[in-house]
Amino acid sequence: MARQASLSGFTELLPAERVVELHVLDxxxxxxxxxxxxxxxTRAVETVGSLLQKGEIDKEVYAVSRLxxxxxxxxxxxxxxxxxxxxxxxxxxxxxxxxxxGYLQFPFRRYQIQKCxxxxxxxxxxxxxxxxxxxxxxxxxxxxxxxxxxxALIAAEALDALPIGDFVIRVNNRKLAEGFYRGLGxxxxxxxxxxxxxxxxxxxxGVVAELRAEAGATEEQARxxxxxxxxxxxxxxxxxxxxxxxxxxxxxxxxxxELAEVIGLASRRAPGKxxxxxxxxxxxxxxxxxxxxxxxVGHESLGSICSxxxxxxxxxxxxxxxxxxxxxxxxxxxxxxxxAQKLAVATRPVPTAVLVSLADEDGWAxxxxxxxxxxxxxxxxxxxxxAAKFGxxxxxxxxxxxxxVWFTSIDDGGQARHEVKxxxxxxxxxxxxxxxxxxxEDRYPRVVPGD
Amino acid sequence: MARQASLSGFTELLPAERVVELHVLDxxxxxxxxxxxxxxxTRAVETVGSLLQKGEIDKEVYAVSRLxxxxxxxxxxxxxxxxxxxxxxxxxxxxxxxxxxGYLQFPFRRYQIQKCxxxxxxxxxxxxxxxxxxxxxxxxxxxxxxxxxxxALIAAEALDALPIGDFVIRVNNRKLAEGFYRGLGxxxxxxxxxxxxxxxxxxxxGVVAELRAEAGATEEQARxxxxxxxxxxxxxxxxxxxxxxxxxxxxxxxxxxELAEVIGLASRRAPGKxxxxxxxxxxxxxxxxxxxxxxxVGHESLGSICSxxxxxxxxxxxxxxxxxxxxxxxxxxxxxxxxAQKLAVATRPVPTAVLVSLADEDGWAxxxxxxxxxxxxxxxxxxxxxAAKFGxxxxxxxxxxxxxVWFTSIDDGGQARHEVKxxxxxxxxxxxxxxxxxxxEDRYPRVVPGD
Numbered sequence: 001m002a003r004q005a006s007l008s009g010f011t012e013l014l015p016a017e018r019v020v021e022l023h024v025l026d027x028x029x030x031x032x033x034x035x036x037x038x039x040x041x042t043r044a045v046e047t048v049g050s051l052l053q054k055g056e057i058d059k060e061v062y063a064v065s066r067l068x069x070x071x072x073x074x075x076x077x078x079x080x081x082x083x084x085x086x087x088x089x090x091x092x093x094x095x096x097x098x099x100x101x102g103y104l105q106f107p108f109r110r111y112q113i114q115k116c117x118x119x120x121x122x123x124x125x126x127x128x129x130x131x132x133x134x135x136x137x138x139x140x141x142x143x144x145x146x147x148x149x150x151x152a153l154i155a156a157e158a159l160d161a162l163p164i165g166d167f168v169i170r171v172n173n174r175k176l177a178e179g180f181y182r183g184l185g186x187x188x189x190x191x192x193x194x195x196x197x198x199x200x201x202x203x204x205x206g207v208v209a210e211l212r213a214e215a216g217a218t219e220e221q222a223r224x225x226x227x228x229x230x231x232x233x234x235x236x237x238x239x240x241x242x243x244x245x246x247x248x249x250x251x252x253x254x255x256x257x258e259l260a261e262v263i264g265l266a267s268r269r270a271p272g273k274x275x276x277x278x279x280x281x282x283x284x285x286x287x288x289x290x291x292x293x294x295x296x297v298g299h300e301s302l303g304s305i306c307s308x309x310x311x312x313x314x315x316x317x318x319x320x321x322x323x324x325x326x327x328x329x330x331x332x333x334x335x336x337x338x339x340a341q342k343l344a345v346a347t348r349p350v351p352t353a354v355l356v357s358l359a360d361e362d363g364w365a366x367x368x369x370x371x372x373x374x375x376x377x378x379x380x381x382x383x384x385x386x387a388a389k390f391g392x393x394x395x396x397x398x399x400x401x402x403x404x405v406w407f408t409s410i411d412d413g414g415q416a417r418h419e420v421k422x423x424x425x426x427x428x429x430x431x432x433x434x435x436x437x438x439x440x441e442d443r444y445p446r447v448v449p450g451d
Numbered sequence: 452m453a454r455q456a457s458l459s460g461f462t463e464l465l466p467a468e469r470v471v472e473l474h475v476l477d478x479x480x481x482x483x484x485x486x487x488x489x490x491x492x493t494r495a496v497e498t499v500g501s502l503l504q505k506g507e508i509d510k511e512v513y514a515v516s517r518l519x520x521x522x523x524x525x526x527x528x529x530x531x532x533x534x535x536x537x538x539x540x541x542x543x544x545x546x547x548x549x550x551x552x553g554y555l556q557f558p559f560r561r562y563q564i565q566k567c568x569x570x571x572x573x574x575x576x577x578x579x580x581x582x583x584x585x586x587x588x589x590x591x592x593x594x595x596x597x598x599x600x601x602x603a604l605i606a607a608e609a610l611d612a613l614p615i616g617d618f619v620i621r622v623n624n625r626k627l628a629e630g631f632y633r634g635l636g637x638x639x640x641x642x643x644x645x646x647x648x649x650x651x652x653x654x655x656x657g658v659v660a661e662l663r664a665e666a667g668a669t670e671e672q673a674r675x676x677x678x679x680x681x682x683x684x685x686x687x688x689x690x691x692x693x694x695x696x697x698x699x700x701x702x703x704x705x706x707x708x709e710l711a712e713v714i715g716l717a718s719r720r721a722p723g724k725x726x727x728x729x730x731x732x733x734x735x736x737x738x739x740x741x742x743x744x745x746x747x748v749g750h751e752s753l754g755s756i757c758s759x760x761x762x763x764x765x766x767x768x769x770x771x772x773x774x775x776x777x778x779x780x781x782x783x784x785x786x787x788x789x790x791a792q793k794l795a796v797a798t799r800p801v802p803t804a805v806l807v808s809l810a811d812e813d814g815w816a817x818x819x820x821x822x823x824x825x826x827x828x829x830x831x832x833x834x835x836x837x838a839a840k841f842g843x844x845x846x847x848x849x850x851x852x853x854x855x856v857w858f859t860s861i862d863d864g865g866q867a868r869h870e871v872k873x874x875x876x877x878x879x880x881x882x883x884x885x886x887x888x889x890x891x892e893d894r895y896p897r898v899v900p901g902d
């Protein structure tokens with residue numbers, strides 16, 4: 001990661017870094033599959049028309065067209081059939097659900113781990129090519145609320161299995177915020193959300209001024225909206241605090257009940273990991289109920305590494321509505337921090353545990369027999385390509401991080417004698433290719449805390 | 452696969468099909484890692500300049516440019532900085548090696564499993580978006596020949612582990628063919644290769660006519676070139692057959708020795724899977740030594756599903772040359788046939804082995820405790836979202852292919868009593884969430900021969 005990408009925003013990992021990434025991806029996949037999510041991949045391209053369905057594209061989208069096509073084949077940027085690379089996995093998933101509804105069983109649970117592309121100006125945590133790991137549950141017509149609870153629990157479990165240290169999943173609810181603002185008498189809840197979202201940037205007085213100017217709020221209404229945003233509890237204590245603000249609205253009640261159900265059940269299973277945080281505004285404008293954001297403790301500036309929420313209608317097909325709730329882990333964003341600060345490192349860059357050395361060039365087939373016996377028992381093994389001096393072959397293993405070197409000699413009776421050397425300790429012991437096994441911690445590269 | 456892709460050439464798999472694809476990808480990854488190959492991913496985009504380095508782009512390339520960029524930012528199609536999606540994994544790998552040579556240990560062994568894109572007209576075995584699984588070994592300055600042998604062995608082992616039936620890896624050698632033609636007195640070996648490659652299409656007489664017209668061959672030279680292309684042996688018998696044609700040339704000798712080494716060692720380990728086939732011409736024009744192609748027996752019309760060869764210079768950096776030898780498995784091409792003809796199918800479309808049922812809505816947390824205990828032992832488990840009638844919950848499991856449903860009741864003493872039902876047989880037995888384990892064949896979806 002010290003290297004400069006040759007194309008800004010398009011990071012490429014070296015083998016040891018890729019071991020860490022694969023570990024993260026494998027771990028996420030395992031958690032998702034243990035929870036019954038099916039793997040899905042959608043194509044990399046969507047039509048601009050499909051990308052536009054969720055409203056204006058405010059992301060920088062990469063258009064795709066045949067290099068050798070005619071000029072008019074390259075597509076105008078307003079042509080809805082123009083192809084473009086997807087910028088997230090939600091829009092493609094919604095399109096997939098509509099196209100394949102007849103082939104799917106609802107509620108449909110899928111995970112999707114793929115690259116996405118955005119032409120934004122690169123900075124830490126924002127690449128032009130990046131990997132997202134999404135899970136969603138989508139229903140046909142309706143989707144029970146308890147899935148909103150399950151999402152928070154799965155996120156906590158999935159992140160807990162990663163080598164990333166402490167994190168906090170912050171949950172809010174659009175109905176709660178909107179109901180509160182309406183109960184206050186404010187009629188443009190989106191405008192209120194947008195202003196409250198600027199709290200860190202422009203401060204409390206700045207938000208109050210903006211709420212008065214943009215959302216038609218009185219000083220008192222503005223201060224009440226800010227008090228709501230100040231509430232944050234690791235349990236359902238937020239309910240009393242909100243009630244204490246003396247605002248009433250049916251939507252507020254519904255939001256309080258929903259958020260209490262998520263926090264109540266989640267704080268039981270993952271105490272301290274899932275909290276109610278009523279300052280969360282981002283995302284509330286496109287989700288319709290629960291909203292999740294996640295920060296790495298000590299790395300809050302990185303932004304959210306796992307976000308999502310509930311949609312009343314993730315997808316629509318005629319008069320058929322598909323509500324959904326889901327989460328997206330920003331794997332590339334997370335990994336950039338993990339690798340840059342060596343929060344986790346690989347024990348070696350290669351899968352190889354054993355190098356079978358060559359005593360002479362004619363010995364390759366016999367050496368490959370040894371390697372085949374080891375591989376048959378799941379031990380990653382390479383055969384040396386040349387019968388260089390043993391010192392040189394050991395050096396080759398050392399340079400690559402291979403912990404063991406295997407030696408075979410033929411004794412006076414014509415019998416093969418095998419020995420294996422741990423090149424870190426120098427210990428060399430007799431070994432049988434049919435039974436010898438490296439210590440568990442040396443079999444595969446592992447991911448461990450960095451220095 | 453019966454469905455029509457909504458965008459021609461961009462296939463998307465349904466969950467049960469994706470289980471088969473994941474099985475294939477996991478299996479390839481396992482074989483590659485057991486042989487010491489490191490995982491690598493390169494960015495999806497290259498500059499057109501980089502794609503052009505290997506000569507003319509004869510593939511249909513997809514250009515990539517910011518949709519909302521200025522017109523001149525969209526790039527002319529001759530601008531070498533114009534971005535385009537990669538059409539294979541060899542060109543990006545070569546570029547990566549040059550850029551990162553200082554960070555890599557040579558010989559560098561990597562596998563790379565990624566999507567590629569070509570704007571060609573879609574047909575079976577040729578998609579616009581497709582997955583390739585590549586392995587290459589690349590050296591710095593030199594690369595021992597024994598890696599050419601190893602490649603054939605790894606290919607045989609990797610394909611043997613896939614649910615695809617019989618295959619044959621056909622091996623030829625550019626030096627052998629070129630040396631033979633030169634020994635015959637033909638001075639344009641590329642022209643000869645191009646004509647011989649048309650054997651199936653235009654027949655022997657057609658090739659002879661073309662060799663006379665295009666490659667300046669006599670009738671006798673042309674017939675000799677055809678006789679060479681007719682040689683195919685499962686062992687090193689080809690050497691005698693070629694010698695019997697009475698042609699001599701140093702390059703021919705070198706090619707014979709190289710091919711004999713590959714076939715000799717490979718036919719020992721994988722008899723019948725790796726054969727010498729001197730009719731292979733495709734690929735000989737860009738590889739410099741060994742060439743591999745692979746056909747599925749009974750599906751020869753599909754074309755090669757695993758191809759590759761040796762490059763004297765996979766990459767060049769100043770006066771530093773990186774020779775390489777590698778293979779590419781056409782996963783999408785292979786899978787299209789496997790899925791269309793149901794050569795392999797998934798035992799179920801979901802990972803879930805157990806659905807924990809809900810007796811009443813308040814029981815969700817207790818049910819989730821059961822699920823957590825099962826998942827902790829690696830059993831994929833879902834919790835029902837609503838306390839519908841048990842018959843309905845069983846039906847839900849059945850529709851999704853989940854084999855087991857878990858029931859918890861509270862007995863008169865306030866103790867939880869657990870039972871699990873195999874919904875295929877109807878058998879229901881008492882079970883403990885801390886110890887019960889499904890039969891091994893039911894734990895995860897498996898891939899089995901289709902009907």
